[in-house]
Amino acid sequence: MRWFCVIAIAVSSFALAEDLLPEQHRSSGQDAVYGQLLFSLHSGDYQKSLGLNQILQKRQGKKSTSLLQIQQATAMLGLGMSQQAKKQYKKLLRSKTNKDLSNATRAQAWFYLAKHFYDKGMWKTALQAIHQINVKDINPRLKDEFHFIAATLELFQGKATLADKHILAISTQSMWSAYAFLNLAVSYTERDVHTSKVEAVFEKAKLLTKYTAHPESLVDKINLMAGQFFFATGRGRSAIKHLKEVSLEGSFTSKALLTYGWALTEQWQYHDALQPWYMLKTNHSPLNQDVQETLIAIPHLLEKLNAKVMALGAFDYASEQYDLIYTQLEASALRLNTGEFIEPLLAQQVPDKWGAFSAIDLSLPDHPDRIYLKDVMSKSYFQGELKNLRDLHVMRSQLKSGIEQLSAFDQLQNTRQDEYLKIKNDKRINLTSRKLLKLNKRYKSLQNKISKAFNNPNGVGLASEYEKSQLARFNELKSDFNRLDGHSHYLQRLRRVEGVLKWSLSQRYYERKKEVSKNLAILDGKIKKTQNQLKAAKLAFRFSPKSFRGFDKKVTRLRNKYKSQLTRLDVVYQKQREKVGGIVKLDIKERQKLVMDYQLQARLAAARLFDETSNKHRVAAGTEFRQ
Amino acid sequence: MKAIRTSITVMLCLLSLLAPKITLAAAQADLDASIETLKSEVVQLNQELFELEEQLLYPATTEFAVFVSMEAVDDFAVASIKLTLDTEDITSYLYTAAQVEALRRGGIQKIFIGNLKPGLHKLSAQILGKDSDGRSLKRTVVADFGKARASKYLEIKISNNEKQNRPDFAIVEWK
Numbered sequence: 001m002r003w004f005c006v007i008a009i010a011v012s013s014f015a016l017a018e019d020l021l022p023e024q025h026r027s028s029g030q031d032a033v034y035g036q037l038l039f040s041l042h043s044g045d046y047q048k049s050l051g052l053n054q055i056l057q058k059r060q061g062k063k064s065t066s067l068l069q070i071q072q073a074t075a076m077l078g079l080g081m082s083q084q085a086k087k088q089y090k091k092l093l094r095s096k097t098n099k100d101l102s103n104a105t106r107a108q109a110w111f112y113l114a115k116h117f118y119d120k121g122m123w124k125t126a127l128q129a130i131h132q133i134n135v136k137d138i139n140p141r142l143k144d145e146f147h148f149i150a151a152t153l154e155l156f157q158g159k160a161t162l163a164d165k166h167i168l169a170i171s172t173q174s175m176w177s178a179y180a181f182l183n184l185a186v187s188y189t190e191r192d193v194h195t196s197k198v199e200a201v202f203e204k205a206k207l208l209t210k211y212t213a214h215p216e217s218l219v220d221k222i223n224l225m226a227g228q229f230f231f232a233t234g235r236g237r238s239a240i241k242h243l244k245e246v247s248l249e250g251s252f253t254s255k256a257l258l259t260y261g262w263a264l265t266e267q268w269q270y271h272d273a274l275q276p277w278y279m280l281k282t283n284h285s286p287l288n289q290d291v292q293e294t295l296i297a298i299p300h301l302l303e304k305l306n307a308k309v310m311a312l313g314a315f316d317y318a319s320e321q322y323d324l325i326y327t328q329l330e331a332s333a334l335r336l337n338t339g340e341f342i343e344p345l346l347a348q349q350v351p352d353k354w355g356a357f358s359a360i361d362l363s364l365p366d367h368p369d370r371i372y373l374k375d376v377m378s379k380s381y382f383q384g385e386l387k388n389l390r391d392l393h394v395m396r397s398q399l400k401s402g403i404e405q406l407s408a409f410d411q412l413q414n415t416r417q418d419e420y421l422k423i424k425n426d427k428r429i430n431l432t433s434r435k436l437l438k439l440n441k442r443y444k445s446l447q448n449k450i451s452k453a454f455n456n457p458n459g460v461g462l463a464s465e466y467e468k469s470q471l472a473r474f475n476e477l478k479s480d481f482n483r484l485d486g487h488s489h490y491l492q493r494l495r496r497v498e499g500v501l502k503w504s505l506s507q508r509y510y511e512r513k514k515e516v517s518k519n520l521a522i523l524d525g526k527i528k529k530t531q532n533q534l535k536a537a538k539l540a541f542r543f544s545p546k547s548f549r550g551f552d553k554k555v556t557r558l559r560n561k562y563k564s565q566l567t568r569l570d571v572v573y574q575k576q577r578e579k580v581g582g583i584v585k586l587d588i589k590e591r592q593k594l595v596m597d598y599q600l601q602a603r604l605a606a607a608r609l610f611d612e613t614s615n616k617h618r619v620a621a622g623t624e625f626r627q
Numbered sequence: 628m629k630a631i632r633t634s635i636t637v638m639l640c641l642l643s644l645l646a647p648k649i650t651l652a653a654a655q656a657d658l659d660a661s662i663e664t665l666k667s668e669v670v671q672l673n674q675e676l677f678e679l680e681e682q683l684l685y686p687a688t689t690e691f692a693v694f695v696s697m698e699a700v701d702d703f704a705v706a707s708i709k710l711t712l713d714t715e716d717i718t719s720y721l722y723t724a725a726q727v728e729a730l731r732r733g734g735i736q737k738i739f740i741g742n743l744k745p746g747l748h749k750l751s752a753q754i755l756g757k758d759s760d761g762r763s764l765k766r767t768v769v770a771d772f773g774k775a776r777a778s779k780y781l782e783i784k785i786s787n788n789e790k791q792n793r794p795d796f797a798i799v800e801w802k
Contacts, residue, residue: 032694032735032737032780035694035733035734036734036736036737038729038732038733038735039726039730039734039735040734041729041734042728042729042734043723043725043728043729043734044725047670047673050667050670051670051671051673051674051677054674055674055678076667079666079670080663080666081663081666081667082663083659083660083663084663084667388659388662391662391666392662392665395665395666395669398673399669399672402672402673405676405680409680409683412684413683551679551683554679555679558672558675558676558679561672561675562672565665565668565669568665569665569669572658572662575658576658576662579655579658
């Protein structure tokens, strides 16, 4: 049964990040919320999907469709809310009158529900769900996986004939066939089937591993399982053959080396047996339970080889090591109480990554409990509980960041309100209006002046009073010019004077005209600018942003909700932490107990050997062993 | 009578032995249930916060959003989309296999949300992807659009051109 669990865990890793939903497509063209719900659901963002689902269900009220409810249940499964999801799924799927669900959809929903229970180790419930599926209705893409799960569950129930049917239905080129044959082999080992048959099935499983994602690792696993089986049934040679094939750098190395050593010992090959055990002792941490067993196995073997003094040294060494291991385990337990054990692990989890399909990041490079933690994580029950704790941790940081976000919203509102009030209380419109009025007045009077001054193109308008009188005099004198024929020199002088005066006047006229048009242009620009300012100020006044309004209450209400939720979550978090801690503590105690047993055996053996050996030999051999 | 008394005593003893286990199991089930309730409530709260954020940060008068959809296109897998609004690059997105599948199955992705002032604008989307034979495909679609004082939604639509057996790309305005 233990082996079944191992396979279940291995297989469940393939389910990660896979969506759980029956194939359903968006019906209406531009239903943005539903479209986004589908996108988040199928891409594994279950939290967003569930949130959008709640909006749609609220919007539709009692008319909410079954499909929406199934999608809700699916997202719940994805977030690890299996109890709620289970209720919903069952209620929906059992109702045969539900016309919204096609047979294919129903079959697929049952399949995913079964798969979920299978992954969780609730195999009886999983089998019930599997029995609801008609093979004809299942999506061809999922057929092999369906047969694999069905076969495994039937084997678990002891219904070998039914299991065989499912196994035969799996395509040989599917990765599931390798797992199915492995499960079959395991079931054979538990059913007293002839070893030749078991061997054949193990070999077949090995052949089929090439279609899996990690064939090397699976081959190692099959070899280890076969080796352990043959060793347990007293077939050392067959065991050795399989164990020899396990890679030396895989995750099954330590177990394979340990069993390999025992298998060789059983075959009286004591010298050869020492080699894998020394390898195991040298290359792996003493916290590894296989190494702990090796520590006592080595002197046991040395004693069998009649190297009693060396065996005594090895027993003493093992005893010291057990002391150290015991202390290390105690330190782990202490770190568990102070929070140094779990908290660093939780602190490094990816924010917003939570739910049943999001794996826990176990890479703690400098943490003293890293090896131990990885070891204890192989237990699926602990994995589930730790995932729950991680989810609570992520939710807690989400709530905290939500509260911070709400404070930022407060600030944003205040800024917007200030801006609004500033615009409303602004005197700019009045000031600009007045300024514009003045400018316009100035412009008008200037225009009048200019028209007066420049109306006369000969520049008379710009002449001074004296010059004007002179010009008038010239006009008066014009009639007298004719009479001055005899005095041409006088006439010429007079005309020269008139010419000089007019020339000077025209010069001044052009310069002044240039200057005036320049000033006029500047004034015109100012007026236009002021007009634009006035327009902008009026527009701003009209459309001043009131977007801060109405959010006050919402923000406050939401903040209160967040705070109370955080308080509740903290309580649950502490309880869950205690639960996880309890599991670890129990595990540590069991490990310590085992270490104590080993130590007792080592000490007893050492005492016995002490009596059997002389002091001189002991000193020499002890130093040699330690070296 | 004595026999009844004895059996009751035995029953009580058994119950007292079982009681801590039952209480422990019930407490654990309670804890699991409260974790699930918390999860559900937190999801709801976060959704409320998300809605509030959208309402507050992107008011209806200036809101501008771009969506991506891909309908019945089996021969094309989008790899990335880069959006340029007027002359500014506003976002770029890389797709995972699961997200491509989600689009294929009717999902709509809100690729961008922001604020935009009224007036005439130009959105350009550069789409990179691969066809079923693994050949890279790069297309740029451009749309000129006007923005009034109301929300504006555009959709980058990837659809299947059955006649030419290739994907079609377009920017569609939501009315």
